[in-house]
Amino acid sequence: MLGLNRKDTAILLVVAALAIFAPIILNLFPARSELAFFNAGYPDLMQRFVIFGIFAIGFNILFGLTGYLSFGHAAFLGVGSYAAVWMFKLLNYNVVPAILLSIVVAGLFSVVIGWISLRRSGIYFSILTLAFAEMSYRLAYSVLTPLTNGETGLQVYTDDPQVLMQAGGHIVPHLFGLEMRAREVIDVGPWQFVFPVGYYLCAILMLVSFYISIRIFRSPFGLMLRAIKSNQTRMTYTGLNPKPYTLAAFVISGMYAGLAGGLLASMDPLAGAERMQWTASGEVVIMTILGGAGTLIGPILGAGTIKYLENVFSKMNEGLLHKWFAFLPDWVESPVIWVVSKFTGEGWHLMLGGLFMLVIIALPGGLVEGGQRIMRLFGRKPKAETRTSTEPAE
Amino acid sequence: MDAIILQILNGLDKGSAYALIALGLTLIFGTLGVVNFAHGALFMIGAFCAVTLSKLFNLSFETLDPTKKDFLGNPLKVKTPYVQEWFGPDVGAWLIDWSVPLAILFSIPIMVAIGFVMERGLIKHFYKRPHADQILVTFGLAIVLQEIIKSNFGANPVPTPAPEVFRGSFDFGVLLGFDPNVIIYPYWRMVYFAFAAVIIGGVFAFLQFTTFGMVVRAGMADRATVGLLGINIDKRFTIMFGLAAAVAGLAGVMYAPINSPNYHMGMDFLVLSFVVVVVGGMGSLPGAVAAGFLLGILESFASMNEVKSVIPGIDQIIIYLVAIVILLARPRGLMGRKGVMED
Amino acid sequence: MGILEVKNVNKRFGGLKALSEVNLSIAENSVHAIIGPNGAGKSTLLNVLVGKLIPDTGSVLFDGQSVLGRTPYEINQMGISRVFQTPEIFGDLSVMENMMIACFAKRDGAFTMQAIGSMMKERDIVEKAEQMLDSMNLADKRGMHSASMSRGDKRRLEIAMCLAQEPRLLLLDEPTAGMARADTNNTIDLLKKIKQDRDITIAIIEHDMHVVFSLAERITVLAQGTPLVEDTPENIKGHPKVREAYLGETQVAA
Numbered sequence: 001m002l003g004l005n006r007k008d009t010a011i012l013l014v015v016a017a018l019a020i021f022a023p024i025i026l027n028l029f030p031a032r033s034e035l036a037f038f039n040a041g042y043p044d045l046m047q048r049f050v051i052f053g054i055f056a057i058g059f060n061i062l063f064g065l066t067g068y069l070s071f072g073h074a075a076f077l078g079v080g081s082y083a084a085v086w087m088f089k090l091l092n093y094n095v096v097p098a099i100l101l102s103i104v105v106a107g108l109f110s111v112v113i114g115w116i117s118l119r120r121s122g123i124y125f126s127i128l129t130l131a132f133a134e135m136s137y138r139l140a141y142s143v144l145t146p147l148t149n150g151e152t153g154l155q156v157y158t159d160d161p162q163v164l165m166q167a168g169g170h171i172v173p174h175l176f177g178l179e180m181r182a183r184e185v186i187d188v189g190p191w192q193f194v195f196p197v198g199y200y201l202c203a204i205l206m207l208v209s210f211y212i213s214i215r216i217f218r219s220p221f222g223l224m225l226r227a228i229k230s231n232q233t234r235m236t237y238t239g240l241n242p243k244p245y246t247l248a249a250f251v252i253s254g255m256y257a258g259l260a261g262g263l264l265a266s267m268d269p270l271a272g273a274e275r276m277q278w279t280a281s282g283e284v285v286i287m288t289i290l291g292g293a294g295t296l297i298g299p300i301l302g303a304g305t306i307k308y309l310e311n312v313f314s315k316m317n318e319g320l321l322h323k324w325f326a327f328l329p330d331w332v333e334s335p336v337i338w339v340v341s342k343f344t345g346e347g348w349h350l351m352l353g354g355l356f357m358l359v360i361i362a363l364p365g366g367l368v369e370g371g372q373r374i375m376r377l378f379g380r381k382p383k384a385e386t387r388t389s390t391e392p393a394e
Numbered sequence: 395m396d397a398i399i400l401q402i403l404n405g406l407d408k409g410s411a412y413a414l415i416a417l418g419l420t421l422i423f424g425t426l427g428v429v430n431f432a433h434g435a436l437f438m439i440g441a442f443c444a445v446t447l448s449k450l451f452n453l454s455f456e457t458l459d460p461t462k463k464d465f466l467g468n469p470l471k472v473k474t475p476y477v478q479e480w481f482g483p484d485v486g487a488w489l490i491d492w493s494v495p496l497a498i499l500f501s502i503p504i505m506v507a508i509g510f511v512m513e514r515g516l517i518k519h520f521y522k523r524p525h526a527d528q529i530l531v532t533f534g535l536a537i538v539l540q541e542i543i544k545s546n547f548g549a550n551p552v553p554t555p556a557p558e559v560f561r562g563s564f565d566f567g568v569l570l571g572f573d574p575n576v577i578i579y580p581y582w583r584m585v586y587f588a589f590a591a592v593i594i595g596g597v598f599a600f601l602q603f604t605t606f607g608m609v610v611r612a613g614m615a616d617r618a619t620v621g622l623l624g625i626n627i628d629k630r631f632t633i634m635f636g637l638a639a640a641v642a643g644l645a646g647v648m649y650a651p652i653n654s655p656n657y658h659m660g661m662d663f664l665v666l667s668f669v670v671v672v673v674g675g676m677g678s679l680p681g682a683v684a685a686g687f688l689l690g691i692l693e694s695f696a697s698m699n700e701v702k703s704v705i706p707g708i709d710q711i712i713i714y715l716v717a718i719v720i721l722l723a724r725p726r727g728l729m730g731r732k733g734v735m736e737d
Numbered sequence: 738m739g740i741l742e743v744k745n746v747n748k749r750f751g752g753l754k755a756l757s758e759v760n761l762s763i764a765e766n767s768v769h770a771i772i773g774p775n776g777a778g779k780s781t782l783l784n785v786l787v788g789k790l791i792p793d794t795g796s797v798l799f800d801g802q803s804v805l806g807r808t809p810y811e812i813n814q815m816g817i818s819r820v821f822q823t824p825e826i827f828g829d830l831s832v833m834e835n836m837m838i839a840c841f842a843k844r845d846g847a848f849t850m851q852a853i854g855s856m857m858k859e860r861d862i863v864e865k866a867e868q869m870l871d872s873m874n875l876a877d878k879r880g881m882h883s884a885s886m887s888r889g890d891k892r893r894l895e896i897a898m899c900l901a902q903e904p905r906l907l908l909l910d911e912p913t914a915g916m917a918r919a920d921t922n923n924t925i926d927l928l929k930k931i932k933q934d935r936d937i938t939i940a941i942i943e944h945d946m947h948v949v950f951s952l953a954e955r956i957t958v959l960a961q962g963t964p965l966v967e968d969t970p971e972n973i974k975g976h977p978k979v980r981e982a983y984l985g986e987t988q989v990a991a
Contacts, residue, residue: 353537
């Protein structure tokens with residue numbers, strides 16, 4: 001289907017089904033029940049799942065295929081957000097020009113940064129991208145304040161030109177009149193499912209991004225990117241120039257980041273420099289590796305897992321822990337809660353760092369590799385993709 | 395002229411911190427071949443050693459003083475630090491006042507132990523893994539360490555003052571024949587610079603004049619050959635890791651009065667120290683030190699109003715800009731050796 | 738006029754003169770061996786030919802065009818392929834993928850952006866890759882992770898990748914280094930067959946006299962960075978200068 005072989009089509013369909021039914025899957029528990037805590041489905045969060053999914057899919061095209069570890073990809077996300085908000089300020093709240101511009105601007109930005117950074121490889125490349133991102137972050141807070149509105153963050157004000165705005169036009173982001181924050185709420189018995197418009201726009205774009213990434217993975221271009229990661233010496237002595245291939249991968253992943261940034265701004269028309277900080281770049285690295293760098297589905301899994309855990313763990317407070325561990329005798333309960341509380345609520349990042357270390361140490365292939373190991377354990381041929389599939393397409 | 399001298403002085407203390415961290419990073423990198431993203435966290439832990447000791451010395455018990463009354467007419471509660479109770483008021487007060495310099499002694503065993511545990515428990519297993527994996531696992535470790543500190547000390551900076559006698563400023567201008575109050579420089583920053591100079595000198599002397607240091611330098615130049623000579627290089631490298639951790643920790647301890655320690659100071663300094671290492675040349679110890687001071691001073695020049703009015707925002711980005719130019723023009727950095735990390 | 742003409746090439750590294758006044762002409766469709774003791778400058782010469790090193794003076798012409806100042810991939814696209822001492826292959830990829838990369842490089846040049854079409858739908862590439870694997874007896878290993886193959890298989894894959902590019906000049910850098918005698922003989926037979934089947938010039942840098950005398954039509958002896966003698970194998974064997982400079986050190990197995 002769509003020029004994919006059977007296995008890739010299956011993966012795409014599974015992801016599509018997950019995306020379409022996410023409002024239900026992520027809210028498995030009745031709204032008023034105790035377990036509703038594990039629901040993750042309030043609309044903002046679902047949007048973040050797919051937006052960061054897009055970000056990680058793009059990052060994976062660079063890091064997963066070529067092995068070039070960029071520590072500055074958040075800069076492109078931030079630039080995308082700023083571009084989108086500027087479109088809201090100058091034209092009107094329609095998200096189409098905003099998203100298009102955010103992709104274009106992030107693309108141009110990544111051509112410049114990539115062209116310079118890719119003159120070096122390995123650790124030097126990582127540090128160069130890190131330096132560029134930190135530079136952008138600091139500039140956004142200082143000199144570029146007229147463009148970025150500094151610490152306040154860029155937002156739309158009533159005296160902005162908005163030249164395409166008609167009288168009585170929408171005053172929130174919309175897609176040709178369909179407001180992003182509009183939602184359909186369906187109650188089924190004690191369950192409550194929310195279907196937001198904004199989420200579905202993001203989900204569709206995520207599926208398109210994912211589809212493009214599958215095509216890239218299976219294309220001659222994708223093969224060349226994997227060749228770069230494997231052996232650059234053999235590549236040059238096979239008459240291939242690795243530079244333009246790597247730059248193309250860098251720019252593509254920069255555009256994915258720009259799209260993600262544009263969508264973040266479209267869901268909530270506000271852009272701040274903190275999106276460009278290097279911790280944000282680190283986050284997308286973590287997502288990609290946790291899921292499985294170099295695999296198709298890995299980045300989506302990683303982004304989803306991290307955003308879900310972040311939501312659940314940072315919601316846990318001491319009161320809740322007391323309720324959960326009430327069955328324990330007091331002298332056990334206190335230390336248990338003390339330990340657990342270090343990892344929850346405010347301590348979520350401790351959990352994240354630990355989880356990340358664990359993955360790097362024990363499971364460098366991420367969740368995908370973990371899944372394959374479990375499959376093998378049960379004596380079945382792993383159904384998940386392998387990195388080097390050479391079976392002809394049907 | 396006075397402004398230039400002032401900026402050079404201002405650059406020295408930050409430059410000292412960069413140089414000390416970069417020195418440790420280079421030692422680890424040169425000996426073990428590992429890019430340590432958790433090195434900034436070691437600097438931060440050092441600073442929190444100072445915080446911890448200062449807190450320990452300030453631990454107090456309350457007594458009621460019946461001779462005095464508070465404003466409600468109840469006997470006044472008086473807090474007495476334990477150290478004053480145990481060692482007498484004068485010694486106790488001195489201990490509290492001097493907690494930051496004393497933390498040097500307190501931090502060395504802690505930092506060396508942390509270094510050993512890190513190397514034996516984690517880094518050791520990553521020698522044969524790709525550099526990307528090393529970066530990533532130490533990055534994870536850095537997050538963990540900083541979050542542990544955050545959950546124990548909170549997210550806000552903890553002011554940790556220097557001893558009373560160093561709190562003033564010294565008027566350098568008068569010494570050089572300028573008007574008073576033109577070039578004034580805090581005493582503690584002078585102490586910090588001198589301290590950094592001593593540490594750097596010590597590390598270099600250690601590497602230059604001891605047999606141990608000689609083997610380590612040989613190992614940095616050519617690990618395989620030294621290994622073939624039957625010298626157990628790994629054990630020495632573990633000790634070097636402990637040493638690098640101690641250097642970073644000491645840099646942090648003494649930095650606490652200059653900038654109140656917070657949990658993310660390590661990351662802030664790490665990014666800059668990496669840039670310093672790259673500018674100095676990966677694997678070159680003198681390069682790391684020279685680049686540390688150079689960039690510290692450049693940064694302070696860039697923050698002069700005269701410069702900022704010509705190129706706005708330059709103070710924020712000068713270091714990165716220099717790094718980018720250096721990396722493109724002299725890929726090996728100022729003093730880098732051939733063949734380091736060039737795969 | 739040979740397909741490769743090296744004229745007056747000098748190269749020094751600091752105080753060391755690695756190549757001095759090297760003149761060499763390799764005739765089209767010949768098998769030309771370059772031999773010499775360690776440190777004679779064989780590797781330096783090879784690196785000059787493929788563009789990894791730029792000589793201080795002199796010229797290198799391939800088919801009448803200068804290769805100096807060109808990057809290794811440009812020189813490769815001109816028609817010079819190189820086989821390394823330790824096989825350089827794409828270890829993370831499958832054997833078939835290795836082969837296909839070489840085929841794409843031949844068909845599409847140094848850079849082409851084909852990011853959407855499936856690589857397995859490039860019929861001509863797939864067919865050519867499979868054909869090459871067949872002819873090298875690697876067909877049954879097509880799906881294998883290439884890093885996990887034996888050294889001999891890796892060597893054959895590397896040669897196959899070079900041949901897929903249909904080079905006019907194949908440079909081999911000690912292709913049998915570290916091989917057992919049986920593997921060495923297989924490699925010799927393979928190279929003989931390659932030479933028989935197509936119009937190709939082969940230049941071998943080799944230590945093993947057995948390989949050299951089994952394959953070469955002409956031999957250049959390099960000593961201390963400069964060519965000592967160039968002649969046919971028969972004449973080289975008896976040449977007093979060569980004996981003195983080189984063969985005296987090793988047992989001639991022929």
